[in-house]
Amino acid sequence: MEIVEATVVAAEGSVFSQPAPVRDIAERKQVDAKSAILVRELDHCVKNILAIAASLVSQTLKPNPSPETFAATMKVSWPASPSRRVDACA
Numbered sequence: 001m002e003i004v005e006a007t008v009v010a011a012e013g014s015v016f017s018q019p020a021p022v023r024d025i026a027e028r029k030q031v032d033a034k035s036a037i038l039v040r041e042l043d044h045c046v047k048n049i050l051a052i053a054a055s056l057v058s059q060t061l062k063p064n065p066s067p068e069t070f071a072a073t074m075k076v077s078w079p080a081s082p083s084r085r086v087d088a089c090a
Helices: 026-061 067-074 085-089
Strands: 002-009 015-022
């Protein structure tokens, strides 16, 4: 933090100098910008993963109309059954 002299005008009109702290916020703004980029990238990755999961469910549901068959096909039992569709994405 840097201390500078600031000119102050009092209510009655007198002018005087007073020490005033000054903070450099450039580094903070850079950190905030990098954080915003990372959040956008994470959001993009999460949307991609959800799209993959939705397509797996959709493709598995087509040949398995009954809830029981669908549940058995989607069941995750890693590592015993890596041939299952969800296990394949993991």
